[in-house]
Amino acid sequence: MTVLYFIIALGILIFVHELGHFLAARFFGVKVETFSIGFGPKLFTFKCCDTEFAVSLIPLGGYVKMAGEDPDVPPSSPDEFYAKPPWQRIVIALAGPIMNLLLAVVFFSLSFMIGRYVPTYQIEAAKVGNVLSANSSLKSGDVILSVDGQKIRNWQEFSKVIALNPDKTLNVVVERDGKKVTVPLKTGMDEKTGIGTVDVIPAIKPIVGKVIKGSPAAKAGLKPGDVILQINGHEITSWRQVVKLIGNSNGKPVKILILRNGKKLTITVKPHLNKQLGRYTIGIIPKFDVTFVRYSPIKAVEKGIEEFVSQSALFFTFLYKLITGQASIKSLGGPIMIAEVAGKAAQAGISSFIYFMAFISLQLGYFNLLPLPVLDGGLIVMFLIEMLRKKPLSASFREKFQQVGFALLALLMVIVFYNDIMRLVR
Numbered sequence: 001m002t003v004l005y006f007i008i009a010l011g012i013l014i015f016v017h018e019l020g021h022f023l024a025a026r027f028f029g030v031k032v033e034t035f036s037i038g039f040g041p042k043l044f045t046f047k048c049c050d051t052e053f054a055v056s057l058i059p060l061g062g063y064v065k066m067a068g069e070d071p072d073v074p075p076s077s078p079d080e081f082y083a084k085p086p087w088q089r090i091v092i093a094l095a096g097p098i099m100n101l102l103l104a105v106v107f108f109s110l111s112f113m114i115g116r117y118v119p120t121y122q123i124e125a126a127k128v129g130n131v132l133s134a135n136s137s138l139k140s141g142d143v144i145l146s147v148d149g150q151k152i153r154n155w156q157e158f159s160k161v162i163a164l165n166p167d168k169t170l171n172v173v174v175e176r177d178g179k180k181v182t183v184p185l186k187t188g189m190d191e192k193t194g195i196g197t198v199d200v201i202p203a204i205k206p207i208v209g210k211v212i213k214g215s216p217a218a219k220a221g222l223k224p225g226d227v228i229l230q231i232n233g234h235e236i237t238s239w240r241q242v243v244k245l246i247g248n249s250n251g252k253p254v255k256i257l258i259l260r261n262g263k264k265l266t267i268t269v270k271p272h273l274n275k276q277l278g279r280y281t282i283g284i285i286p287k288f289d290v291t292f293v294r295y296s297p298i299k300a301v302e303k304g305i306e307e308f309v310s311q312s313a314l315f316f317t318f319l320y321k322l323i324t325g326q327a328s329i330k331s332l333g334g335p336i337m338i339a340e341v342a343g344k345a346a347q348a349g350i351s352s353f354i355y356f357m358a359f360i361s362l363q364l365g366y367f368n369l370l371p372l373p374v375l376d377g378g379l380i381v382m383f384l385i386e387m388l389r390k391k392p393l394s395a396s397f398r399e400k401f402q403q404v405g406f407a408l409l410a411l412l413m414v415i416v417f418y419n420d421i422m423r424l425v426r
Contacts, residue, residue, distance in 0.1 A: 007059050009357050011037060013364055014062040020099030021064040024092040031067040031079040038062060072395055086383040093379040100365030107358030109304025115294025116351035121202040122156040129203035130240040136199050137183040140240050142174040155202045162187055164317050166196035204239040207287040215283020220269040222284060230257035239286045246271050247279040315366050373405030
């Protein structure tokens with residue numbers, strides 16, 4: 001099913017992208033010979049409006065083949081691509097990415113209009129629940145107000161800032177005991193993805209969400225949905241207390257009073273030392289409260305545009321950090337990762353799947369605007385140079401430009417496939 005969701009998502013995004021090129025070309029009177037979704041051998045075709053429409057075997061792209069696309073062959077007809085002035089060719093090249101960006105706005109808005117479940121802590125004030133490292137400058141109960149001058153409204157915004165700043169020291173303003181305090185926060189870096197991390201988790205209610213198979217908790221009989229009321233007689237109101245009391249148990253058995261189906265039960269569990277975390281645990285994961293968020297059509301469009309702007313800022317921030325070496329290439333992902341995420345998004349519901357497609361459409365739109373010859377951005381750069389020079393580019397320049405572009409794109413593909421494979425191996 002994961003592969004099916006991947007093909008559906010990618011097919012829609014590619015169709016919209018190529019439709020942009022197709023409509024712009026037809027608008028300027030350029031003959032479109034083929035409109036294909038996918039590359040390679042054609043699975044089936046039909047002809048309409050003097051254009052062959054096709055679905056091809058390899059679903060990792062698509063193309064619109066226009067008449068007269070060879071710049072070295074003089075145009076023989078006014079309906080050929082290179083018979084048109086450079087500004088019209090720029091619009092045709094630009095139309096594909098623009099359609100992807102517009103689709104992102106539409107899909108973000110549609111996702112907010114349909115509504116979806118999100119972890120409650122993500123949309124509430126960014127309150128620190130548990131601090132996993134003694135070296136952290138943050139404390140349990142801190143409410144994060146801003147990071148390096150950027151206002152933080154919820155944990156989701158805090159996570160985005162941290163993700164884009166691996167291995168950095170950030171100035172964080174928090175509300176602590178009723179006062180505003182500025183503390184330096186040192187971020188880490190996830191070895192698998194290269195994104196920034198911090199050793200804190202949000203404030204979470206003391207409800208068991210998952211019990212790890214074979215763990216002390218599973219052997220003692222704890223179950224998902226159990227509400228932890230007391231540990232060794234101490235009243236429990238947050239998951240932070242659960243982690244702290246079990247972590248400080250030194251491996252001695254703990255008595256846990258729980259609420260299950262309206263009845264109180266006492267269960268005794270013997271914690272074991274988790275070498276990876278460096279503390280005692282019993283093998284339980286908290287349940288994250290979720291909130292169903294849905295907006296009216298007008299508000300959904302506003303939220304969709306807001307999300308588009310936010311994700312666009314993240315894209316360019318990450319691109320800048322990647323170019324300057326401040327972000328790791330390990331965080332790049334390719335088709336395998338997209339397919340995996342597509343499957344998970346589809347399982348989470350139609351709204352989450354639509355949001356996922358909006359996100360990928362935005363990435364696809366901006367990626368195609370990069371000034372590489374094999375991308376729309378590369379064509380746009382060459383046509384702009386042609387406009388400034390007021391004469392066509394030489395064949396030798398185009399050849400060298402394309403060679404550099406192909407080399408860079410090939411390197412990028414090697415990196416993303418390597419990252420995808422290593423994620424699967426891990």
